[in-house]
Amino acid sequence: MAEKISKLTVLFATETGNSEDLAQRTAEKAEELGFQTETINVSDYDAKDLASVECLVFVGSTWGEGEPPESAWDFHDALVDGDAIDCSKLKFAVLGLGDHDYEQFCEFGKKVDQALEKHGGKRIYARKDCGADYEDEFEAWLEGLFKVIEPA
Ligand SMILES: Cc1cc2nc3c(=O)[nH]c(=O)nc-3n(C[C@H](O)[C@H](O)[C@H](O)COP(=O)(O)O)c2cc1C
Incomplete structure (x- = not known):
């Protein structure tokens, strides 16, 4: 049954x-x-605010050699390396963007997915790691997402 x-x-x-x-x-x-x-760039977001989020969809790419985009370093440090983040009421789903040509494929999305769970969040939909040609993968992911959640 879908989550409301x-x-x-x-x-x-x-x-x-x-x-x-x-x-x-x-x-x-x-x-x-x-x-x-609500749609927000993580560069304008304090990871501690996840404590009051009902349901999070995170979409993020990987750069460098398995690193976050530059604008996401603060969020990365707070969420992935920090321990004072409360996700106990959070439901989440992660979509990672990357490219199979890189060894650390979609590493940042993987790290965010793991960190949200580590901080107590409930994964409501399996993470999807998309390659360079992501359009069809995204469409399929989106369709599946709206099978596991519905408006309350
Ligand atoms: C210089 C450079 C480094 C990249 N490093 C990685 C990487 O380590 N792992 C990966 O999966 N993708 C890597 N990518 C691919 C990007 O994540 C991909 O192009 C993505 O669609 C960019 O999304 P964005 O526009 O939201 O940042 C890299 C791309 C470039 C140009």
Whole structure:
């Protein structure tokens, strides 16, 4: 049975805009379906605020050699390395963007997915790691996401 959700918080971490685009498309689809949404760049987000989030969709790319986008380093440090983050009321789903040509494929998305669980969050949908040609993978992921959640 699908989880009933009032508000979806869509966070994105991007270097060149792909993750932002997919985050916005996720939020647009969610609104069409009747969810309230907010879409925020992690560069403007304090990871401690996850304590009051009902349902998080995180969309983020990997750069360098398995690193976060530059604008996401503070979020990375707080969430992945920090221990004072409370995700005990959080439901979450992660979409990682990357490229199979890199050894550390979608590493940042993997780290965020693990960290959210470590801090007590409940994964409601399996993480998807997308390669360079992500359009079909994204569409399939999005369709599946809205099978496991529905507007409250
Ligand atoms: C210089 C450079 C380094 C990258 N490093 C990685 C990497 O380590 N792992 C990975 O999976 N993808 C890597 N990528 C691929 C990006 O994550 C991919 O292009 C992604 O779609 C970018 O999304 P964004 O526009 O949201 O930042 C790299 C791309 C570039 C240009």
